[in-house]
Amino acid sequence: MSERLVDAYDLVIFDLDGVIYLIDRPIAGAVEAVGELHRAGVPLAYATNNASRRSPEVADLLTGLGVPADAGEVLTSAGASAAVLAQRLPPGSKVLVVGAEALRAEVRDAGLEPVSAAEEKPAAVVQGYGPQVGWADLAEAAVAIRGGARWVATNTDRTLPSPRGPLPGNGSLVAALRTALGQEPDLIVGKPEPELFAAAARRVGAVRPLVVGDRLDTDIEGAVRAGMDSLLVLTGVHGPADLLAAEPERRPTYVAADLGGLFETADAARVPPAEVEGWRLEDGGGPRLTGDGTAIDALRLLVGLAWSGGDATKVTPDTSAARDALHALGLAA
Template structure:
């Protein structure tokens, strides 16, 4: 008899990442729009993005272009989370040096802060976010300002950002350049830190929220830390290799192949021991663990089931993956 539990059981608010979950580049990901439209019939749906280069209005317009019912208030951005930290760090109306684009400057100016691009204007803080136009000159100004010891807030520290042509350096690489110059780290507002999740939960009045992401190091770590149901979808950055290697903080509550599985019964994981072998089974997929050796017994009919079984088996060893002999079949993505 199928397990009746679904990833969204008891959830009243569904929060979704954008890049790698809803779209990649200019194109919607298969089944994402239809699935989120179905979810929105019975639950509140909101969107969370670490990308600081665009405004919430621009993001909402893109989502609406795919056919989703989305307004600016449905989008929570890392600049919005950053400004929550900024108001607690410096006086209202302060001058703030900004590294980033309109998605960041528009939020700060709406909150009454004065935006500058020069360390010579004696800024009270530095706020740094991604923009494809950021270069050495802007990073240098931030470094000059930060040597005075003022607060430094980063919208996010994602190492990469998915693009149509592939994976590109993200804001984390730019933050790292400034960190190297000034010898200290910023306070971070976006995923995986909790301010952006807290802002979303408060805005949407959620009592039990689920977050859907495609990255373990930002999406799943952040959702887990914020006490949300964490759902990894395998349509973006992370796949089988990253899932198997996940540490305790980055292990999702659910793994789905695409968003059609959100409201489908989630397969039960069954475990049993046969002498010195521990066997983990998900539907027709089965994985065995003997000591440090992890082997596939049955591929099953669904590669996601095999990954679910393999992840449970590897995680249950309580050993780092590099200390295990893992069946190559488990590393294959989809």
């Protein structure tokens, strides 16, 4: 029996939004996939850039969705940012918090004092996603940073996935401050910085972790920076066209339609592929896709063309199956 992709790894690190759930709804097949990993005894971790929930809250949410988890398996950018600030500031230092109550609580538990006004002379500003963040919060942060406060962003995801499509993420709010201040944050803690992944591996002593995510610019780039293999699933933010255009630092080891790809053979999900069953690319007046097979296998073949310098956006279908595959991938002309 061929070895499953997941069997070559001693830890699976999942992103959450767009991989396990969308806001508070489980993604199809996610509960079953995680259940299978639990039955097989595979160590799991969850690393999220979303700073609006604390680790116990995330674990409770996952458990409520049918994905049993404990707080020790969850790493958040909020907790990591508070820990970094505690390392760099004297105990009791004031920190202006722009974000959700979860971020304030993490700052408080790290031995620092969360504040809301620039007049309180904070030593740092920490900015994370919060659905209630508004102009007044950004204004206080701008004044504090101009006054000398260190600016720390939990993450810079431009969007976050939702059942209604991508919505503005913390990166969009960071961009507003960046425009107003004419400067970059002093520190960005979350993905694509590698620390969340490295911390997850340290917790269980893993030497060959696999990162699973839906974003090339955070999950996959973060895995590349951490020296870890990665699986891109097409259930969240980034899709086939994004994968074709991915720069080398944002290229995953594997791609799959969903978490079911964990249980395929590694060769069935690897990009670019050594070979693809059923599909061929032929040249003659431009590249043509011919044959029959799954849409995800057609995508893997196109990735090989794109990453070797070819123009995969110019591929035309040579069979009705090829036409259907390109349409399913959103790549039809």
